[in-house]
Amino acid sequence: MREFELTNVKITSDFWKNYLKLIKEETIPYQLQVLKDDIAVDVQAERKDDSLPAGKSHAIENFKIAAGLSEGEHFGWFFQDSDVYKWIESVGVILQSQPDADLEIQADEVIDIIEKAQENDGYLDTYFQLKYPKLKYRQLYFSHELYCAGHLIEAAIAYDKATGKGKLLTVAKRFVDNIAEHFGYEDNQIQGADGHQEIELALVKLYDYTGDDRYLRLAQFFIDVRGKDVDFYQKEVDANLAEGLSDDNPIIDLEYLQAYAQPQNQKHAVGHAVRMLYMATGMAKVVSRDFDSDLYQACLEIWDDIVKRKMYVTGGVGSTVHGEAFVGPYDLPNDTMYCETCAAIALLYFAYEMFQISPKAEYIDVMERVLYNGILSGAAIDGKHFFYVNPLEVDVDSCHHNPGKGHVKTQRPDWLGCACCPPNFARTIGSIGRYIYLESGSGIYLNLYIASQLQGADFTLEQKTNFPYGNTVDIIYHGPQKSLYLQEPYWAEELVVDCERAHILQKEEHRVKVFLEDGAHLILHFKQSILGIICNPEVRENIGKIAIQKGPFIYCAQSVQNADLKYYRIDPKLIGQSYFEEMEENFKECVNLKIPCQKVECWQKETLYQFDIENTNVLSELVLIPYYLWGNQGETDMQVWFPMVRRNTT
Ligand code: FUB
Numbered sequence: 001m002r003e004f005e006l007t008n009v010k011i012t013s014d015f016w017k018n019y020l021k022l023i024k025e026e027t028i029p030y031q032l033q034v035l036k037d038d039i040a041v042d043v044q045a046e047r048k049d050d051s052l053p054a055g056k057s058h059a060i061e062n063f064k065i066a067a068g069l070s071e072g073e074h075f076g077w078f079f080q081d082s083d084v085y086k087w088i089e090s091v092g093v094i095l096q097s098q099p100d101a102d103l104e105i106q107a108d109e110v111i112d113i114i115e116k117a118q119e120n121d122g123y124l125d126t127y128f129q130l131k132y133p134k135l136k137y138r139q140l141y142f143s144h145e146l147y148c149a150g151h152l153i154e155a156a157i158a159y160d161k162a163t164g165k166g167k168l169l170t171v172a173k174r175f176v177d178n179i180a181e182h183f184g185y186e187d188n189q190i191q192g193a194d195g196h197q198e199i200e201l202a203l204v205k206l207y208d209y210t211g212d213d214r215y216l217r218l219a220q221f222f223i224d225v226r227g228k229d230v231d232f233y234q235k236e237v238d239a240n241l242a243e244g245l246s247d248d249n250p251i252i253d254l255e256y257l258q259a260y261a262q263p264q265n266q267k268h269a270v271g272h273a274v275r276m277l278y279m280a281t282g283m284a285k286v287v288s289r290d291f292d293s294d295l296y297q298a299c300l301e302i303w304d305d306i307v308k309r310k311m312y313v314t315g316g317v318g319s320t321v322h323g324e325a326f327v328g329p330y331d332l333p334n335d336t337m338y339c340e341t342c343a344a345i346a347l348l349y350f351a352y353e354m355f356q357i358s359p360k361a362e363y364i365d366v367m368e369r370v371l372y373n374g375i376l377s378g379a380a381i382d383g384k385h386f387f388y389v390n391p392l393e394v395d396v397d398s399c400h401h402n403p404g405k406g407h408v409k410t411q412r413p414d415w416l417g418c419a420c421c422p423p424n425f426a427r428t429i430g431s432i433g434r435y436i437y438l439e440s441g442s443g444i445y446l447n448l449y450i451a452s453q454l455q456g457a458d459f460t461l462e463q464k465t466n467f468p469y470g471n472t473v474d475i476i477y478h479g480p481q482k483s484l485y486l487q488e489p490y491w492a493e494e495l496v497v498d499c500e501r502a503h504i505l506q507k508e509e510h511r512v513k514v515f516l517e518d519g520a521h522l523i524l525h526f527k528q529s530i531l532g533i534i535c536n537p538e539v540r541e542n543i544g545k546i547a548i549q550k551g552p553f554i555y556c557a558q559s560v561q562n563a564d565l566k567y568y569r570i571d572p573k574l575i576g577q578s579y580f581e582e583m584e585e586n587f588k589e590c591v592n593l594k595i596p597c598q599k600v601e602c603w604q605k606e607t608l609y610q611f612d613i614e615n616t617n618v619l620s621e622l623v624l625i626p627y628y629l630w631g632n633q634g635e636t637d638m639q640v641w642f643p644m645v646r647r648n649t650t
């Protein structure tokens with residue numbers, strides 16, 4: 001399959017144009033100010049733990065110090081460099097469709113500093129350069145050197161594509177040369193992988209961009225070597241202790257690192273969620289380019305494990321703060337979960353790669369689910385506040401007082417000491433044009449319904465639609481005869497396709513194949529009803545509960561609109577009587593969804609338990625909003641899943 005360059009996909013959707021504008025005009029400038037410590041913002045630790053870095057970013061200052069342009073010490077996480085790389089990548093993807101000389105100058109200045117910070121041999125990692133030079137490439141279980149290298153590579157490609165200025169790409173390639181010299185299966189090389197995956201997928205991108213086969217081979221090496229020697233990380237620790245280089249003697253958790261077996265032998269999603277999914281993305285990328293049936297089988301099994309047993313209805317993943325990790329099947333607590341924004345983003349990446357190997361509708365379903373819910377919730381509508389953890393249920397009081405929920409923030413902070421998510425959000429949403437179409441042979445896959453104009457090598461295709469809010473999509477095609485594969489969204493009760501100068505060739509599960517002639521005009525009609533969702537009863541948390549979805553959006557309710565939120569019960573019979581009401585200013589097209597429901601009648605607050613189980617409900621109305629918008633109106637309780645009103649059994 002072939003991707004289209006961002007320059008060939010012009011977004012015309014109001015919904016997504018607003019996001020691109022927000023990223024360019026608010027998020028990117030704001031993030032630069034934070035990364036430079038130019039503005040006073042509340043930089044919070046990602047969870048309640050006084051030992052975690054917070055208070056400032058210092059990310060660009062670390063590079064300045066390493067470059068000899070400033071004096072001081074490294075501050076922040078050992079992967080703080082990656083915040084800057086992801087910011088540059090955001091600039092790169094935005095500049096590809098919206099050139100901006102001033103923004104380019106700002107990015108060039110940052111790139112100049114990075115270039116100066118690089119050592120003569122190509123090594124570049126400010127944490128180890130400034131703090132522990134003797135431990136370079138010697139603490140891979142935690143070091144993130146190659147994770148940062150991966151983000152550098154991705155940034156360099158995006159920026160080179162946008163500007164043709166190869167400086168950062170040269171820096172990245174020099175770092176990769178240094179890595180290639182140190183890592184490999186030769187006797188004098190390190191036969192291990194970074195504890196945090198990322199370089200694998202980035203090297204495949206570098207291979208695609210340069211055509212240089214060495215990068216693909218290095219990506220394959222990093223996948224293959226993980227878990228090959230399960231004692232690798234322990235030996236590394238022992239050697240550092242023996243040589244007096246470090247007194248760090250951690251318990252190595254091989255599941256957390258996905259290093260308990262080689263990736264081709266892994267069957268489950270375990271351990272740290274972002275690592276798991278960046279690894280799976282890298283594996284799938286390798287499979288697409290150099291097919292390996294064992295690796296593909298592992299991708300399929302990991303995929304199934306996630307989407308059948310470990311994914312929230314919002315597309316969020318990672319059920320626990322402990323190790324920011326996956327847990328066992330069907331263990332999906334709504335109020336203590338992790339659902340890190342980066343993990344949701346990584347699921348989007350994995351799904352997109354899996355689709356490119358085998359274009360099944362289910363991959364697009366997951367992409368859409370996670371995009372419109374678990375990813376978009378990561379940022380506030382001002383583009384300047386960010387969630388790290390994306391809960392499905394928040395009780396403000398409990399979050400403040402229950403230490404088990406210390407990681408569940410009730411409002412999006414200005415910034416985070418561990419700031420992996422904010423720039424990840426910017427680079428991903430800034431690249432939205434990448435996910436709409438794909439090309440294979442003489443077929444075009446239309447995956448996401450987003451109003452846009454696609455310029456192919458020998459054709460143009462235009463989508464006109466108000467989606468995600470509208471019910472119809474117009475598609476106008478000019479070019480030689482081609483097949484068009486249309487995704488039938490999983491929530492669409494029916495998809496009717498009217499064709500002019502085109503005809504339907506095949507209807508299969510969730511996919512319609514259409515034959516296009518020059519001048520083809522299709523009109524798609526979806527039925528986008530308000531739907532109640534129930535969950536597999538294996539998920540204890542959601543037994544007897546219902547959630548609401550319309551189109552791609554999962555809805556939630558907040559206590560700012562619904563006092564005593566936990567008293568509400570949804571009656572499935574009444575969902576059909578729901579209606580929309582315009583919302584106040586900020587939300588533009590978005591609407592309040594009002595559902596007639598039942599509410600527990602005023603309970604005597606002093607009573608914890610009672611015997612009278614009858615007649616405790618009164619008719620009421622529940623106001624819901626799309627989940628991704630929650631938390632934009634101040635601190636509030638929030639719920640996605642609601643108890644269902646009991647129904648008679650027969
Ligand atoms: O370790 C780098 C990033 O920070 C991870 O991907 C996130 O989960 C956070 O731990």
Ligand code: ZN
Pocket residue numbers: 340341342343388419420421422424
């Ligand atoms: Zn993150």
